[in-house]
Amino acid sequence: xxxxxxxxxxxxxxxxxxxxxxxxxxxxxxxxxxxxxxxxxxxxxxxxxxxxxxxxxxxxxxxxxxxxxxxxxxxxxxxxxxxxxxxxxxxxxxxxxxxxxxxxxxxxxxxxxxxxxxxxxxxxxxxxxxxxxxxxxxxxxxxxxxxxxxxxxxxxxxxxxxxxxxxxxxxxxxxxxxxxxxxxxxxxxxxxxxxxxxxxxxxxxxxxxxxxxxxxxxxxxxxxxxxxxxxxxxxxxxxxxxxxxxxxxxxxxxxxxxxxxxxxxxxxxxxxxxxxxxxxxxxxxxxxxxxxxxxxxxxxxxxxxxxxxxxxxxxxxxxxxxxxxxxxxxxxxxxxxxxxxxxxxxxxxxxxxxxxxxxxxxxxxxxxx
Numbered sequence: 473x474x475x476x477x478x479x480x481x482x483x484x485x486x487x488x489x490x491x492x493x494x495x496x497x498x499x500x501x502x503x504x505x506x507x508x509x510x511x512x513x514x515x516x517x518x519x520x521x522x523x524x525x526x527x528x529x530x531x532x533x534x535x536x537x538x539x540x541x542x543x544x545x546x547x548x549x550x551x552x553x554x555x556x557x558x559x560x561x562x563x564x565x566x567x568x569x570x571x572x573x574x575x576x577x578x579x580x581x582x583x584x585x586x587x588x589x590x591x592x593x594x595x596x597x598x599x600x601x602x603x604x605x606x607x608x609x610x611x612x613x614x615x616x617x618x619x620x621x622x623x624x625x626x627x628x629x630x631x632x633x634x635x636x637x638x639x640x641x642x643x644x645x646x647x648x649x650x651x652x653x654x655x656x657x658x659x660x661x662x663x664x665x666x667x668x669x670x671x672x673x674x675x676x677x678x679x680x681x682x683x684x685x686x687x688x689x690x691x692x693x694x695x696x697x698x699x700x701x702x703x704x705x706x707x708x709x710x711x712x713x714x715x716x717x718x719x720x721x722x723x724x725x726x727x728x729x730x731x732x733x734x735x736x737x738x739x740x741x742x743x744x745x746x747x748x749x750x751x752x753x754x755x756x757x758x759x760x761x762x763x764x765x766x767x768x769x770x771x772x773x774x775x776x777x778x779x780x781x782x783x784x785x786x787x788x789x790x791x792x793x794x795x796x797x798x799x800x801x802x803x804x805x806x807x808x809x810x811x812x813x814x815x816x817x818x819x820x821x822x823x824x825x826x827x828x829x830x831x832x833x834x835x836x837x838x839x840x841x
Contacts, residue, residue: 500541500542500543500544500545500583501538501541501542502581503526503535503538503541503542503580503581503582504580504581505526505528505579505580505581505582505839505841506528506530506580506840506841507528507529507530507839507840507841508526508527508528508529508530508838508839508840509526509527509529509792509794509801509836509837509838509839510524510525510526510557510559510564510579510836510837510838510839511524511525511526511527511790511803511814511829511833511835511836512524512554512556512557512566512833512834512835512836513525513554513812513829513830513831513832513833513834514553514554514555514831514832514833514834514835515550515552515553515554515830515831515832516808516809516831516832517552517553517570517612518552518570519552520548520549520550520551520552520571521552521830521831522549522550522551522552522553522554522568522571522830523536523537523539523540523549523550523554523830523831524537524538524539524540524550524554524557524566524582525537525538525814525827525829525830525833526538526582527814527816527827529794532825534814534827536828536829536830537830538582539566539575539577539582541582542581542582542583542584543582543583543584546584548571550566550568550575551568551570551571551573551575552568552569552570552571553568553569553570553571554566554567554568554569554834554835555567555568555569555593555594555595555835556594556595556596556835557835557836557837558596558597558598558837559579559837559838559839560598560603560628561628562578562579562580563576563577563578563579563585563628564576564577564578564579564582564837564839565577565596565603567593567594567595567596567605568593569592569593569594569612570592570612572589572590572591572592572593573587573588573589573590573593574587574588574590574593574596574605574626575587576588576631579839580841585631586631588626588631588632588633590605590607590624590633591607591608591609591610591611592607592608592609592610592611592612593605593606593607594606594607594608594643594644594645594646595644595645595646595692595693596646597646597647597648597653598628598648599648599653599675600675601627601628601629602625602626602627602628602634603625603626603628604623604624604625604626604646604648604653605623605624605626605646606621606622606623606639606643606644606645606646606655607621607622607623607624607643608621608641608642608643608661609621609622613661614661614662615661615662616662616664616665618641618642618661618662619641620638620639620640620641621638621639621640621641621642621643621657622636622637622638622639622643623636623637623639623643623646623653623655623671623673624636625678635678637673637678637679637680638680639655639657639671639673639680640655640657640659640667640669640671640683641657641658641659641661641662641667642657642658642659642660642661642667643655643656643657643658643671644656644657644658644660644690644691644692644693645690645691645692645693645694645703646693647693647694647695647701648675648695649695649699649700649701649721650699650721650722651674651675651676652672652673652674652675652681652721652724653671653672653673653675654670654671654672654673654693654695654701654703654719654721655670655671655673655693656670656690656691656692656693656703657669657670657671657683657690658689658690658691658706659688659689660689663708666688666689666708667688667689667690668685668686668687668688668689668690669683669684669685669686669690670683670684670686670690670693670701670703670719671683672684672724682724684719684724684725684726685726686703686705686717686719686726687705687712687715687717688705688707688708688712689705689706689707689708689712690703690704690705690706691703691704691705691706691735692704692736692737694737694739695721695739696739696767698767699720699721699722700718700719700720700721700767701718701719701720701721702716702717702718702719702737702739702744703716703717703719704716704717704734704735704736704737705717706735707733707750709751709752709753710753710754713733713750714733714734714735714748714750715729715730715731715732715733715734716729716730716732716733716734716737716746717729717730718730718770728770730765730770732746732748732761732763732765732772733748733750733759733761734746734747734748734763735747735748735749735750735788736788736789736790736791737791738791738792738793739767740793740795740798741767741795742766742767742768743764743765743766743767743773743793744764744765744766744767745764745776745791745793745800746762746763746764746765746791747760747761747762747763747788747791747802748760748761748763749787749788749789758787760782760785760788762775762776762777762782762788762802763775763776764776775821776800776817776821777800777802777817777821777823778820778821778822779821779822779823781815781817781823782802785802785804785815786804786805786806786807787804787805787806787807787808788802788803788804788805789803789804789805789812789832789833789834790802790803790833790834790835790836791803791836792836792837792838794838795838797818797819798819799816799817799818799819799824800816800817800818800819800821801814801815801816801817801836802814802815802817803815803829803833803834803836804833805832805833805834808831808832809831810831811828811829811830811831812828812829812830812831812832812833813826813827813828813829813833814826814827814829814833
């Protein structure tokens with residue numbers, strides 16, 4: 473009996489020590505990324521499941537959850553809802569919407585440099601050494617009396633907020649062109665009173681100088697290398713469909729309506745790669761299209777997926793095009809509650825390989841040392 477008691481106590485001691493060991497912070501991993509694609513997974517809201525993956529384009533190795541592995545001591549890891557990711561210089565900027573913060577990382581190692589607090593932040597862009605981030609300027613939630621949103625300027629050297637200016641309600645996408653900032657006002661928290669304008673901000677004075685009337689429920693804004701600004705609208709699922717527009721940054725007015733649904737897009741040289749996943753409250757289903765347009769004559773060019781594999785994509789949610797190889801990357805959020813998929817296509821639109829990602833893979837940026 474005494475011998476059995478000693479053995480039992482030893483087993484309990486081993487189990488207890490094992491549990492204690494598992495609760496201790498794990499050593500950080502020493503990443504040294506050289507050439508690849510960062511993918512930000514939004515994660516499910518209120519679950520702190522945002523995560524960061526890295527696809528090494530030289531070796532073909534796909535690394536999951538690299539932020540958590542590189543920063544094991546950060547409480548709650550990356551946080552709640554990763555809404556945007558951009559690279560500027562040697563730093564990676566991640567906008568984490570519901571966690572009200574911008575994470576600044578060393579792009580080579582994925583280690584945190586600094587956390588910048590900003591309520592309900594949405595999208596980020598850069599211009600002349602400054603970062604510009606849109607913010608709903610209020611907590612998440614439907615509120616007809618919600619305040620106007622704002623855009624903050626962040627100095628990329630000191631990583632501190634230097635200036636703030638007011639825009640419309642619930643501003644989303646933001647892009648810079650011709651010494652001005654273009655911000656899509658969505659009004660998305662109040663479907664009965666959507667916003668429909670793009671705010672134009674003079675970057676010298678950092679004041680809003682104009683609002684361009686476009687369409688209801690605007691979302692993403694991007695500029696090409698000619699100073700043209702493109703913006704998509706999400707529609708309302710009823711009578712107003714998703715659409716795509718071009719703004720002339722010299723005239724600050726809409727000069728082209730594409731009459732094509734666009735949920736997301738990527739501008740690469742003379743081409744604009746788009747996809748649309750449009751929900752119909754009438755038919756109670758989504759419809760999907762994958763179109764490529766010419767940014768020179770703004771005409772439709774082709775369907776860029778050519779092997780029929782787009783039929784296996786349940787919910788397209790992110791897009792990126794490699795400027796060097798012209799390879800195309802599409803993410804699939806599937807049902808929004810399980811792991812997604814990254815699909816890698818060659819320049820001819822043929823599927824090369826696919827990888828399992830975190831939940832709701834949505835935002836990508838290329839990195840090369």
